[in-house]
Amino acid sequence: MKRAYRQAALPLFLMGMVLLDGCATYPPSENALGPAMVVSVSSDGRHAISSHSSKHLVLWDLEKHQKEIIFRDANIYSAYFIHGRDAFLWQDLADQVYVQTVEGEVVKQFEHFPTYGHVMDSSMAHYIASDDDWNLFHGYGKDLQPLKKDGSSPSFLGTGKLMHLSLAEESNLLVSAGFSTDKDVDPSTQPAIQDDQLFSYYGGIVLWDLESKAPIDNLEGNTSKVDAVISPDGQWVVSGDESGIGRFTHTDQPEKMYRMARYTGGIFLEDSPYALEDPRKYDKSGLIPVPMAEKPNRWGGRHLTTNTTVAVAFINDSKEFLRFGTYKHWVALFEAGNPWPQKYFDLGTDPHPSTFSYLRSQSIATSPQAHVLVTGHVNDGGITVYRYDPDERTLTKEWVSE
Structure with missing residues (x-):
């Protein structure tokens, strides 16, 4: 079995990521935090848990503006708050997974392989974890069984990002998202467990049924590194990728993926007639003004947004979600089911949010x-906290940690 202590060194192989993340060397003090690799927020918004490149596990009190270092030798990809509970998941470097409350009580503990992202539902009946080859497993111990095991590529190491796991508990649905090649896959003929393959058919966006522990559909339309989440009510899956494509789909019709508008280009009309004088047809009718810099950047551009996406996250229990552009501090507000951006928010640059690296895409929560x-x-190693007002559609910065 691969030992979990190797995870702290994995970013060394991803040299481009290392330079951005500052992961090549660790802080000299046992209390000095490296950048957060994974952040997760409690359902009530009172706490956050984070695991850092320095191997610290930190519990944040978002109301009192305080932090507590829980552990100094943790799996750097293991922080996860369980929905509807005051308890979170984490793993130490001896391969032990803990379910621990914010008061410090360990509710559950079990041995597991070194996880590269994991989730658990509020009943604690469903525990899903990814290994470094993006194989997915349900349960632990004698109840461990594979959900996806059909190749070693794409993978964490080869892609330079975690596979994002997202639960909709009331619907018993799971979405996984890593690296999409826009393959047309039929789960009835292409099994998700197949040991004689090298390349996985289920590395992109996949909708899973937790009861049957089987894929419902491979959601097409994105390419390259992709992030996707399922809405809290289980009705919508939204996605964005590094090629600039944004998509949304209703889980009742997963075979239908719809385009989000590009911020300045609009919606590409796939069925429009081809014409030599205008080979690409776009609908721009619903666009809103994009934020612009006063001066051009060094490449000559002035747009403060980008269609390339490092993360997407629902900010409302209904349909509203945020789309985070790679390297950018401006984010776009969308509604699931609506292709048009609704508003743009500035997260600020003092400090700059962690949008610079796909390796740290889950440090946004x-x-x-x-x-x-x-x-x-x-x-x-700090965090910044914002609060969204769904009535006024405003996003306000509440706390920048020291």
């Missing part, structure tokens, strides 16, 4: 129930 957004920082 929300509580849709409490309308709270928490981001890591690019260059330090």
Whole structure:
């Protein structure tokens, strides 16, 4: 079995990511936090848990503006708050997974392989974890069984990001998202468990049934590194990728993926007639003005938004979600089922939010129930907390940790 202590060194192989994340060397003090790799927010918005490149596990009190270092030798990809509970998941480097309350009580503990992202539902009946090859497993111990095991590529190491796991508990649905090649896959003929393959058919966006523990559909339309989440009510899956494509689909009709508008280009009309004088047809009717810089950047551009997406996250229990552009501090507000951006928000640059690296895409987290957004920082181990007002459609910065 691969030992979990190797995870702290994995970013060394991803040299481009290392330079952005500052993961090549760890802080000299046992209390000095490296950048947050994974952040998760409690449903009530009162707490956040984070695991850092320095192997610290930190519990944040978002109301009292305080932090507590829970552990100093933790799996850097293991922080996860369980929905509807005051308890969170984490793993130490001896391969032990803990379910621990904010008061410090360990509710459950079990041995597991080194996880590269895991989730658990509020009943604690469903525990899903990914290994470094993006194989997915349900349960632990004698109840461990594979959900996806059909190749070693794409993978965490080869892609440079975690596979994002997202639960909709009332619907018993799971969405996984990693690297999409836009393959047309039929789960009835292409099994998700197949040991004689190298390349996985289920590395992109996949909708899973937790009861049957089987894929419902492979959601097409995105390419390259992709992030996707399912809405809290289980009705919508929204996605964005590094090629600039944004999509949404209703879980009742997963075979139908719809385009989000590009911020300045609009919606590409796939069925429009081809014409030499205008080979690409776009609908721009619902666009809103994009934020612009006063001066061009070094590449000559002035747009403060980008269609390339590092993360998406629901900010409301209904349909509203945020789309985070790679390297950008401006984010777009969308409604699931509506292709048009609704508003743009500036997260600020002091400090810059952790949108610079796909390796840290899960250091951006929300509580849709409490309308709270928490981001890591690019260059330090702190967090920034924002609150969304769904009536006024405003996003306000509440706390920048020291």
